[in-house]
Ligand SMILES: *[C@@H]1O[C@H](CO)[C@@H](O)[C@H](O)[C@H]1NC(C)=O
């Protein structure tokens with residue numbers, strides 16, 4: 001192999017790796033990697049879609065639903081991310097990897113966990129709303145989400161598709177978006193995806 005060809009191959013591989021590794025980790029609104037020790041507010045990338053993510057009481061009963069504040073105010077709850085066990089050595093949160101999302105610093109009278117969970121297909125909207133609570137089924141698959149890239153750096157979608165837990169389960173994967181109902185904004189699958197950003201909570 002000629003030196004020139006070798007050099008250009010090396011460059012190609014290096015460019016590929018550089019692109020790939022930069023793309024691998026989720027970054028917050030400060031351009032820092034999102035990690036599993038800190039707390040983050042999730043917000044729509046475009047504020048017309050509502051404010052920070054929060055918990056909403058949908059119909060006077062538990063469990064609470066995952067939704068968004070109506071306006072961009074300092075309300076809402078931060079979340080923490082937890083990797084699927086296989087990635088547990090890694091502090092930084094990767095794109096396209098299964099993780100759990102839990103609201104923290106919440107006080108509620110509901111006994112359920114504040115972890116995000118995919119709900120049943122809702123008869124009113126024909127969409128799967130995101131609720132809170134632990135999924136006791138096989139692999140806790142209802143509790144695992146993933147962060148996926150959009151075409152803009154630092155802007156992501158949140159998807160339900162726990163492929164690391166079961167790659168051949170034939171999940172009906174879908175990306176989270178908003179569902180407006182009676183003046184409130186819920187987070188639900190099976191609609192237009194909502195681009196979001198992660199804002200680190202100040203200590
Ligand atoms: C809310 O009310 C609907 C009926 O209107 C019911 O099917 C659903 O289970 C209720 N949700 C909760 C969380 O209790």
Ligand SMILES: *[C@@H]1O[C@H](CO)[C@@H](O)[C@H](O)[C@H]1NC(C)=O
Pocket residue numbers: 121122123125126127128172190
């Ligand atoms: C949910 O139900 C609606 C009909 O009410 C259906 O069109 C849709 O495909 C269902 N979604 C899933 C994920 O099963």
